[in-house]
Amino acid sequence: MLETEITIQQGVLPVPPRERVASLDVDAQNCFTPVCPNELPIPEGTEIVAELNRQALLASVRIGSKDAHPAGAVWEADEQHPPLTPLGEDAGENVDIRWPRHAVPGTKGFELIEGLPRPADYDFFTWKGVEPDMHPYGCCYHDLAERMSTGVIEYLKVRGIETVLVGGLALDYCVKTSALQLARAGFQVVVNRAACRGLAPETVELALQEMADAGIEVVESVEQLQVM
Ligand code: VGL
Numbered sequence: 001m002l003e004t005e006i007t008i009q010q011g012v013l014p015v016p017p018r019e020r021v022a023s024l025d026v027d028a029q030n031c032f033t034p035v036c037p038n039e040l041p042i043p044e045g046t047e048i049v050a051e052l053n054r055q056a057l058l059a060s061v062r063i064g065s066k067d068a069h070p071a072g073a074v075w076e077a078d079e080q081h082p083p084l085t086p087l088g089e090d091a092g093e094n095v096d097i098r099w100p101r102h103a104v105p106g107t108k109g110f111e112l113i114e115g116l117p118r119p120a121d122y123d124f125f126t127w128k129g130v131e132p133d134m135h136p137y138g139c140c141y142h143d144l145a146e147r148m149s150t151g152v153i154e155y156l157k158v159r160g161i162e163t164v165l166v167g168g169l170a171l172d173y174c175v176k177t178s179a180l181q182l183a184r185a186g187f188q189v190v191v192n193r194a195a196c197r198g199l200a201p202e203t204v205e206l207a208l209q210e211m212a213d214a215g216i217e218v219v220e221s222v223e224q225l226q227v228m
Contacts (some may be wrong), residue, residue: 014228022161023059029110031102039102039109044196049115051195053122057127059121065139067103068127075135094134138177153185163188167195172203194221
């Protein structure tokens with residue numbers, strides 16, 4: 001826990017006026033919460049909703065992403081191949097490790113957590129992992145090599161956004177990768193810890209370190225943010 005204290009911002013963090021700020025909800029779907037115990041349930045996953053909604057009040061633009069995976073994707077775990085085990089090279093370059101089936105369109109797990117807007121009510125929304133041989137993490141690119149844009153970065157640039165407030169699920173996978181992609185694209189990125197939950201404490205620690213090394217700011221909650 002010590003490292004968490006070191007990598008999380010202490011005191012107030014100035015953010016620009018809302019015209020230049022966007023709020024991003026990464027994969028805030030039931031499949032990553034206890035609502036769906038057979039997918040990738042994260043304890044307290046549903047509890048991010050109020051904080052995501054508070055965070056959005058500081059922004060002029062609210063964007064979101066969802067995993068949208070076909071059943072039977074090549075990365076699906078099964079009895080012989082448990083979750084987190086690496087896939088062989090013949091699975092292709094756009095998958096890395098196996099995961100339980102999750103976020104299949106038409107199922108409860110695919111839906112955003114209750115209390116969030118509908119995708120159509122966001123200013124911009126993207127769906128990722130639609131192809132059965134692709135399992136991206138970050139919401140800015142469809143492929144792991146980051147050549148095929150989802151349009152998130154371009155949209156934020158056109159809207160004149162400088163700062164992106166980020167929350168969602170899971171902190172140690174899709175939130176982390178999305179934040180790193182946005183930081184590399186030149187945005188000030190602020191990850192809101194209270195608007196995130198992670199799959200495992202060890203990978204959360206690594207994610208916080210990796211984000212800090214990339215210049216990403218992590219705050220405990222929106223209370224720490226002060227408009228400049
Ligand atoms: C995610 C693991 C597998 C995420 C998605 O949204 O963070 N994590 N698939």
